[in-house]
Amino acid sequence: SYVLTQPPSVSVAPGKTARITCGGNNIGSKSVHWYQQKPGQAPVLVIYYDSDRPSGIPERFSGSNSGNTATLTISRVEAGDEADYYCQVWDSSSDHPVVFGGGTKLTVL
Amino acid sequence: QVQLVESGGGLVKPGGSLRLSCAASGFTFSDYYMSWIRQAPGKGLEWVSYISSSGSTIYYADSVKGRFTISRDNAKNSLYLQMNSLRAEDTAVYYCARVIAAAEAFDYWGQGTLVTVSS
Numbered sequence: 097s098y099v100l101t102q103p104p105s106v107s108v109a110p111g112k113t114a115r116i117t118c119g120g121n122n123i124g125s126k127s128v129h130w131y132q133q134k135p136g137q138a139p140v141l142v143i144y145y146d147s148d149r150p151s152g153i154p155e156r157f158s159g160s161n162s163g164n165t166a167t168l169t170i171s172r173v174e175a176g177d178e179a180d181y182y183c184q185v186w187d188s189s190s191d192h193p194v195v196f197g198g199g200t201k202l203t204v205l
Numbered sequence: 206q207v208q209l210v211e212s213g214g215g216l217v218k219p220g221g222s223l224r225l226s227c228a229a230s231g232f233t234f235s236d237y238y239m240s241w242i243r244q245a246p247g248k249g250l251e252w253v254s255y256i257s258s259s260g261s262t263i264y265y266a267d268s269v270k271g272r273f274t275i276s277r278d279n280a281k282n283s284l285y286l287q288m289n290s291l292r293a294e295d296t297a298v299y300y301c302a303r304v305i306a307a308a309e310a311f312d313y314w315g316q317g318t319l320v321t322v323s324s
Contacts, residue, residue, distance in 0.1 A: 129310035131250070138300055138314040139250065150312060182250050186309035192266050194240065194252035194309070 098187040100197035107203045108173050116200045118166040118183030126185045128166040130159060133199075134179045142181075143168060170202070178204045207231040207313045209301050214318030221291050221322070227284040227301030227315055235259075235279035238304035240311060241286050243297035243320075253299070254286065269295075291322045 101119040108114040118128060128146050131139040141150050143159040146166065156171045170177055183197040213225040227239070241253040254275040255264045263275055274287040284301050298319050302311035 127309070131311075133250075138316055139311075140314075141310060141312050144305060144310040144312070180249075184250075184310065192252075192264055194242075194255060194264075196250045196252060199249040 097190055097192065098185065098195050100183055100185065100195055102181075102183060102197040102200045104198070105201045105203065107205055108170075109205045110173055110175060112173055114170040114173050114177070114202055116168040116170075116181050116183075116202065118168070118197050119164055120166075120185065121164060123164055123166050123185065124162045126161075126187070128159065128161050129184045130157075130168045131182045131184065132177075132179045133182065139182065173202075173204055175204050178202055207303065209303065209313055209315035211299065211301055211315045211318040214299065214320045216321045216323065217291055218324050219292060219322055222287070222289045223291065223320060225286040225288065225299055225301075225318060225320070227286075229282045229284065229301075229303075232303070234277075234282040237306070239277060239284045240302050240304055241275060241284075241299060242302055242311070242314075243295075243299045244317075245294070245297040248297075251297070255304070256284070288320070291320075293322050296320060296322050 130143040132142045133139040142157050146161040147159040158169045160167050180199045182199045187193045208230045210228045240255045256275045272290045276285045298317040300317045301315045303313040305312045
């Protein structure tokens, strides 16, 4: 089955740019979605279709996807961005098609 | 506004059963695919099951196949998850989530309901 690999943790200073990667075999051929989850809360979709933002998500959140790596980029990081971030794809070749990455804890220093 | 409210969680013994419900409002439920996703304490997200808008297409994770059954009642705007032969490793917060058509992403999530499997 398809596997998505994320770094367990990423740290960034306030005001800087955070980049969270999601690795998968030829992931560039799939649509990647990203979720933010704060402690005790349900996940929130922050990027879908690689780079589209749902309404209400700040422009500071952006995404890209090429080759074997998809990336969630958070510009001008704020303390409130500290959360777990998960990537997700739909693997159409499988009969258990929804795949999540293991998650990345973003720490704002 | 879109709302998804799960219920039915609780403490159950290994081998027992539980039925989760998800009440949907604020959108035309019958137009959307739906899914259950769970999260064990301190762990990441794990997809559980997925059902098409009509209920004709269903998928399960290998970890629950043969034990869990997803269903929906479009007349009642409700999604269900029947969980049988529960194991300790099924302990998790269970979320229902709406699927964005064609994108296969989850745009709205409920607040979750906790299932604890323990003797």
